[in-house]
Amino acid sequence: MVKIKRSFFILFVLILSMLLLSQMGWFWKLLYPLKYEEAIIENARKYQLDPSLVAAIVFVESKYVPTASSYRGAMGLMQIMPDTGKWIAGQLGIKDFDKNMLFDPVTNVLFGCWYLANLKQEFNNDLIVVLAAYNAGRGNVKRWLESNTWDGCQESINQLPFPETRRYIQQVLAVYEKYRQIYDL
Numbered sequence: 001m002v003k004i005k006r007s008f009f010i011l012f013v014l015i016l017s018m019l020l021l022s023q024m025g026w027f028w029k030l031l032y033p034l035k036y037e038e039a040i041i042e043n044a045r046k047y048q049l050d051p052s053l054v055a056a057i058v059f060v061e062s063k064y065v066p067t068a069s070s071y072r073g074a075m076g077l078m079q080i081m082p083d084t085g086k087w088i089a090g091q092l093g094i095k096d097f098d099k100n101m102l103f104d105p106v107t108n109v110l111f112g113c114w115y116l117a118n119l120k121q122e123f124n125n126d127l128i129v130v131l132a133a134y135n136a137g138r139g140n141v142k143r144w145l146e147s148n149t150w151d152g153c154q155e156s157i158n159q160l161p162f163p164e165t166r167r168y169i170q171q172v173l174a175v176y177e178k179y180r181q182i183y184d185l
Helices: 002-022 025-031 036-045 052-064 082-091 099-103 107-121 127-136 138-146 154-159 163-182
Strands: none
Touching: 002 138, 025 154, 036 052, 036 107, 052 107, 052 163, 082 099, 082 107, 099 107, 107 127, 127 138, 127 163, 154 163
16 A cells, blocks of 8 residues: 555656646746847847847846946946947937937847947957957957957957956856747747
């Protein structure tokens, strides 16, 4: 009788485990949400970016809080600096730019995707260099590459002068992989 009870218990635990594992997608989606999906997918495709990458950047930059602000003044979902936003607005032909527009999720994702595409073009589609430039600024990255401070490789990100940029690249790459696993974008 004890063996039968134990067998039923083990069978119950196995069935319950299989059910839970088959339904774990919801758990990962709670940890790695995908808000503003339409704006992310539309703008990522418009600028030939992987939507999972854009989602990962939004997650790392703001955790999907549209009113997020950094201590340095970066604003919105993709944490765009007001001066960069003004420049992007000019490039996109948007008149009467106001920095508070960066708190609008659709505008912020549009600007962030345009900027990422611009960095990709400038840095020959090198994802690691593009992420470094997105975080530290294109001028800093150009100086690092020209002075051989950094060779642009993922394996040598420890050579980057900014610890924040090192962590940023690692975080975005890790979250990017999660978004690619969880969502079919």
